[in-house]
Amino acid sequence: MNQTKLSSLEAISLILTITIAHTVLSLPRILLNSTKSATLLNLVYVTGIVLFLAWLIYRCFKRFPGQDILDISEFLGGKIFKNILGGCFIFYFIVSSSVLLRNFSQSIQVIYFPMTNVTFVILFFIIAMTIVNYLSFHASFRATSFIMPLAIITVLFLFFANIDNFSFSRMFPILGNGFIDTFITGIGNISAFCGISVLYFLPPLLKKPENYKKICIASVLISAIYLLLCVATLLFMFEFFISNDEIMPLYSATRYIEFGSFVQRLESVFLLVWMIVFVCYLGITSKISILCFKKITKIKYHKPLVLPFSLLMFALALSPKNYAESIFFENTVFRYFVWFFIFTFCIGILLIANLKMKKIKKEEIT
Amino acid sequence: MNVPQSLKKIITHIFILFMIILLIVSFSSSYASLNIDNLAFVVALGIDTGESHKLKVTFQFTNLPSTLEGNASKESQTVFNTVEAPSINTAIQLINAYLGKKINLSHCKLIVFSEEIASQGISEHVYTLMNDSQVRPSSNIIVSKCEAKTYIEESFPSLEELSSQYYEIFAQSDQYTGLVVNSTIRRFF
Numbered sequence: 001m002n003q004t005k006l007s008s009l010e011a012i013s014l015i016l017t018i019t020i021a022h023t024v025l026s027l028p029r030i031l032l033n034s035t036k037s038a039t040l041l042n043l044v045y046v047t048g049i050v051l052f053l054a055w056l057i058y059r060c061f062k063r064f065p066g067q068d069i070l071d072i073s074e075f076l077g078g079k080i081f082k083n084i085l086g087g088c089f090i091f092y093f094i095v096s097s098s099v100l101l102r103n104f105s106q107s108i109q110v111i112y113f114p115m116t117n118v119t120f121v122i123l124f125f126i127i128a129m130t131i132v133n134y135l136s137f138h139a140s141f142r143a144t145s146f147i148m149p150l151a152i153i154t155v156l157f158l159f160f161a162n163i164d165n166f167s168f169s170r171m172f173p174i175l176g177n178g179f180i181d182t183f184i185t186g187i188g189n190i191s192a193f194c195g196i197s198v199l200y201f202l203p204p205l206l207k208k209p210e211n212y213k214k215i216c217i218a219s220v221l222i223s224a225i226y227l228l229l230c231v232a233t234l235l236f237m238f239e240f241f242i243s244n245d246e247i248m249p250l251y252s253a254t255r256y257i258e259f260g261s262f263v264q265r266l267e268s269v270f271l272l273v274w275m276i277v278f279v280c281y282l283g284i285t286s287k288i289s290i291l292c293f294k295k296i297t298k299i300k301y302h303k304p305l306v307l308p309f310s311l312l313m314f315a316l317a318l319s320p321k322n323y324a325e326s327i328f329f330e331n332t333v334f335r336y337f338v339w340f341f342i343f344t345f346c347i348g349i350l351l352i353a354n355l356k357m358k359k360i361k362k363e364e365i366t
Numbered sequence: 367m368n369v370p371q372s373l374k375k376i377i378t379h380i381f382i383l384f385m386i387i388l389l390i391v392s393f394s395s396s397y398a399s400l401n402i403d404n405l406a407f408v409v410a411l412g413i414d415t416g417e418s419h420k421l422k423v424t425f426q427f428t429n430l431p432s433t434l435e436g437n438a439s440k441e442s443q444t445v446f447n448t449v450e451a452p453s454i455n456t457a458i459q460l461i462n463a464y465l466g467k468k469i470n471l472s473h474c475k476l477i478v479f480s481e482e483i484a485s486q487g488i489s490e491h492v493y494t495l496m497n498d499s500q501v502r503p504s505s506n507i508i509v510s511k512c513e514a515k516t517y518i519e520e521s522f523p524s525l526e527e528l529s530s531q532y533y534e535i536f537a538q539s540d541q542y543t544g545l546v547v548n549s550t551i552r553r554f555f
Binding site for chain 2: 110111112113114115116117120123124127165239247252255256258264
């Protein structure tokens with residue numbers, strides 16, 4: 001039984017993988033674009049809000065032990081509501097990961113495979129993801145917990161190896177474009193913590209459900225530290241870049257690492273680690289989508305769904321006409337969707353379900 | 367019961383073989399295009415004001431000697447090419463259009479701006495170079511009193527056989543003299 005359950009470390013790794021996959025692409029640039037030199041301050045502020053929301057999610061799930069958000073939505077609005085919510089989650093995970101896959105593949109194509117059609121680069125990831133999903137239900141979850149420390153080490157290394165290139169004065173003015181941009185409209189940067197969408201599905205998957213609170217808090221804190229390191233690296237290194245560079249921002253930072261004449265051009269090592277992280281990310285999103293689909297359709301086996309979901313992701317990754325279109329989705333559409341769906345709609349469902357449960361229990365007592 | 371299992375195995379093997387062939391074929395074109403034989407490596411870039419266009423861009427290539435047949439000790443030949451274009455990227459495209467090999471800037475060690483163009487502001491050009499995935503952040507930037515084209519063409523290192531090596535180390539004297547400014551792309555802003 002425990003073979004199909006997740007340990008706390010694996011659960012935290014899942015959430016971090018989603019954050020890391022977004023960070024490798026344009027997430028740091030989006031954050032820096034919206035709050036400029038105040039991004040570090042804004043991230044600390046946003047972390048406070050997300051910590052509160054994570055705690056709120058934990059409190060809401062406390063009344064529904066061993067249930068995920070789909071079970072709770074069924075309790076709240078019946079089967080139709082559960083199906084709608086499940087559909088929304090499948091849409092969110094599949095579309096966001098497909099678009100991210102497209103952008104990542106396109107960046108790799110620009111850097112390493114200029115003459116190869118982007119379709120084949122995407123196919124490369126899709127094949128890896130499909131194989132991982134066919135292996136066993138939790139293969140990708142386990143693999144993630146091995147890869148995650150490596151991904152965190154690379155970012156730590158990126159930060160410390162680039163310290164010589166830092167200009168700390170770039171964090172001033174500390175309030176960036178002003179108080180309103182940093183603390184009011186800057187709340188939009190909450191979408192950087194999109195990884196917490198996994199928290200809604202974790203309770204029934206955990207080996208030790210009593211650790212759910214720790215997982216919620218630890219995943220938000222580690223994600224915040226990770227984001228702070230990435231944003232600090234870029235903020236201290238480039239001031240102009242934000243509006244100019246179209247390649248992955250962290251990749252640009254890796255190109256600056258040099259130790260004498262012999263240790264140079266380490267970017268390929270970083271890209272290799274990020275590619276593996278990306279396969280893990282695709283594995284996780286497709287797995288959670290399959291879980292949702294399995295739950296709303298009450299299908300017994302998941303393996304027949306692996307190939308259709310992989311093909312769906314492949315087709316969606318190819319659907320943007322060009323890089324500009326997929327970047328628009330990642331930078332704009334995805335940001336607002338996360339804001340509305342993950343942080344407002346889902347938490348709203350949990351709160352209303354809690355009120356309903358409270359009312360039912362009150363009625364039972366009286 | 368055994369027959370479908372073995373058939374399944376055969377189909378899996380055929381599928382794996384097909385995917386391997388597909389991926390090898392699809393990625394081989396990129397491998398060929400990035401092959402060292404098909405690339406022309408730029409070691410220095412000179413940027414001047416153009417007559418018919420905004421910029422006059424000079425490329426210095428190194429024609430590396432073959433290490434076969436005891437030619438290893440031969441000096442490398444330098445080749446210069448100049449084009450006029452509205453921007454650096456267009457200049458690269460233009461030179462790619464008529465040069466036999468595809469130019470590659472990943473070993474470009476020096477970028478020279480003439481004083482005339484520097485007085486107009488070079489941040490736009492430096493941004494272009496910084497955002498290029500081939501140009502290294504360690505490339506040196508120089509502003510020359512004379513034309514950038516003349517500077518590149520007249521720079522013959524006497525203690526080095528490879529001009530790329532000279533371009534890489536000559537600015538490092540700032541570490542022990544303080545008379546030279548080591549201005550690389552990474553330190554420019």
